[in-house]
Amino acid sequence: MHQYKVAPGSAIKLAEWDPSDTDAAEDKSEGKDRFAQLNQRLETLQETLYAQAKHKVLIILQAMDTGGKDGAIRHVFNGVNPQGVKVISFKTPTPIELAHDYLWRVHQHTPANGEIVIFNRSHYEDVLIVRVHDLVPRSVWERRYDHINAFEKMLVEEGTTILKFFLHISPKEQKKRLQARLDDPSKHWKFNVADLGERKRWPDYIAAYEAVLSRTSTEWAPWTIVPADKKWYRNLVVSTVIVEALEGLDLQYPEPAQDLDGIVIE
């Protein structure tokens, strides 16, 4: 899966990344088997992380509309204990949030020791939608890539593991998914007419994402470009990267505070 990791300093052209790639799986059936095993493994790792209360884990998901952020969260974290896992969805900023710097609302939700926090959208919107829609002048958003790198570096140096995923879909796949939302009344709640306007800005968003991927994939907080046209493969990639990262930590249950030998519970 390392082929999907963005090497720091590389100049990303998304046209060179195939959204329907399934290269690291034999086929869908084999991929789903592996995913099921990863799911179980993640459950154990998360429990240990929580018990040890030493490491912090921050997972950032970004994608075009219908890119599959909600689905990835639901499937990849299926079965983990919600006690130690928080999902934070960042929507349009409130007036109070807008009155502060753009990292203010984000920093409040970064993980504590033992926690996994998943950002469904994130501070990257402040160089994505904000850039595409000219919500602040270029001179302002241009500086934010450096802010973000420094912010994430501080988090990492203070004990956070950061994993960032761009769920990469094709415009064709987006069309299919938007149509499915229109056709199915149980999906109407997810259909937003404004998404059609955003869809027309596709090339602008691609350019903004290319800048994000090229400028903010760092040694300490790398991006993974996830081929996301096929949902089973998207889940497999995300889960593999997370499980490998957790296995790289020295996760272990903490020593009991006292020697428990010989203790009798009457």
Add this chain to the structure above:
Amino acid sequence: MHQYKVAPGSAIKLAEWDPSDTDAAEDKSEGKDRFAQLNQRLETLQETLYAQAKHKVLIILQAMDTGGKDGAIRHVFNGVNPQGVKVISFKTPTPIELAHDYLWRVHQHTPANGEIVIFNRSHYEDVLIVRVHDLVPRSVWERRYDHINAFEKMLVEEGTTILKFFLHISPKEQKKRLQARLDDPSKHWKFNVADLGERKRWPDYIAAYEAVLSRTSTEWAPWTIVPADKKWYRNLVVSTVIVEALEGLDLQYPEPAQDLDGIVIE
């Protein structure tokens, strides 16, 4: 007063800075007159800042125990409207705060547009008391100077004015003030036996402060070393620097949302 500003990149030796200096005032009486005028000026500036709701102002106060942080706040901000001015006192971190990075609790209290926030102690404690008492390894606190500079740069580039004051007292003056707290029952609540232990670490704190002043006085967030043995002069210096900084902003009352000419209130 510019003589007290720490030029970025300078190597500060506090022995060369006289805590009882009163160079920028003719005498106490002249200094107090000027201070009274500054106080009135600050009141007007703060009201305009609040009405305009465009700029954010962060004032950071650091000092040895009895250095005069509380007194400076009380006198310099005497008369301003508490609606737009908040004082945040950072104490020993709680368990929840300790489970996050050290900037987490600080960032939550940074000012919004139109606000003045005063930090009574701050994130600098994480390279002061933490360093002196070895609360984290040197490898951890060594990285924090860079974090802090990057954090403050982000705040400034997103619209915050940051002013940092080190209230510089002599060990002799500290002794006098501690004794006064012992002698006066109405000051007993401020007397903390632990302060005596900290007093013994004076040279360690001086070294830690010298590192802070040398490494974190930046173009965007400079330190002022305030001669603080004389309270009237301390107040004069702090007030002058704040008023000058506010006068450098383009403070003005906002335009009314509508043309008010011809409006009749019946």
